Amino acid sequence: MPPKISGETSYILRFRHACFHSETGCLLSSKVMKKILVTGATGQIGSELTLELRKKYDNSSVVAAGHKRTPSEVLLESGPFEFLDTSDKKKLAEVLQQHDIDTIYHLAAVLSATGEKNPQAAWHVNMDGLYNVLELARERDLVRVFWPSSIAVFGADAPRVNTPQDTVMIPSTMYGVTKVAGELLCNYYSTRFGVDVRGVRYPGIISSETPPGGGTTDYAVEIFYEAIKNKRYVCFLREDTVLPMMYMPDCIKATIELMEADPSRINCRTSYNLTGMSFSAGQLVDEIKKHITEFKCDYNPDFRQKIADSWPMSIDDSLARREWGWKPTFDLASMTRDMIDKLTKKYEAGILS
């Protein structure tokens, strides 16, 4: 346990905090946080996180960094935007310098299904990008870094029900390998150099805004679009496949709450287990049918079934709940109702892609 240091807890433009790191004795995050960079800002999570951070703090204090995807109008117009390949350390350093960045939410990554099609690219983007972020955080004495891990760290040898925080981690995908290695790297930079890096193992994220980017849980978003547009969906996972999931508002809430938590409450520097709900594809179909009675789903499992079969069905996130007060808001019923409500409005307005 790091010693508890009295004094104010701080966050962007508002407060200050001071906390000494247990092993290094380095001062963790003694400076005021004032300028944020979000990498992967055109992605599923980054696009919504950026807008929420801009709403919460200040538009000009949150720089969005995209790569190849075209940014949305609202992302471009609501604050600063940069095109950036995070595996290019020089360019990343220039962006940090130019905007006087002191806090990074590093979301740029290649996800599980895309990563299995090109494992070399997954390693390159996920590991080189994270290494550059951590090295620059060390060199420039940044205040704080957020980096998300994933339930993909657990392989088939881990208990699949209520998967514990600490257990065997032998993933079968390159994506999972990069997440395990990334967790260890974050822990190393925290203990060795005092970098205040924080992370969670996100489950599958469901959102009504930006489409997902090539993960194994993408079906749980696609199914809503197809249910509303065509009343039919062919699911790439089996009906009985149970996976841990989370609705985007909870994902954003958890991310910001973790970053705002007093450093004395953060004792896990690999990544915290995190979950919102668990359900099977069949249970999701039944829930959607309560709102769209004529909806029909067929099942045609592809290569993603093997990935899903190696992942947890439910997650024990009691450490996150205990240490920094994590509590999800949405369950299967309330998430489904909200998704259908929001997407139906878009469909009626002719803007559901």
Ligand code: NAD
């Ligand atoms: P996404 O695929 O929607 O977005 C990732 C973004 O990274 C994309 O916008 C892409 O343009 C960008 N990117 C790719 N290569 C890059 C490079 N070389 N330089 C800069 N940017 C690059 O992913 P997401 O769902 O928003 O995921 C964000 C983070 O959360 C990732 O680390 C992912 O592993 C993690 N995560 C997501 C989920 C989920 O269900 N969405 C679950 C677990 C973990």
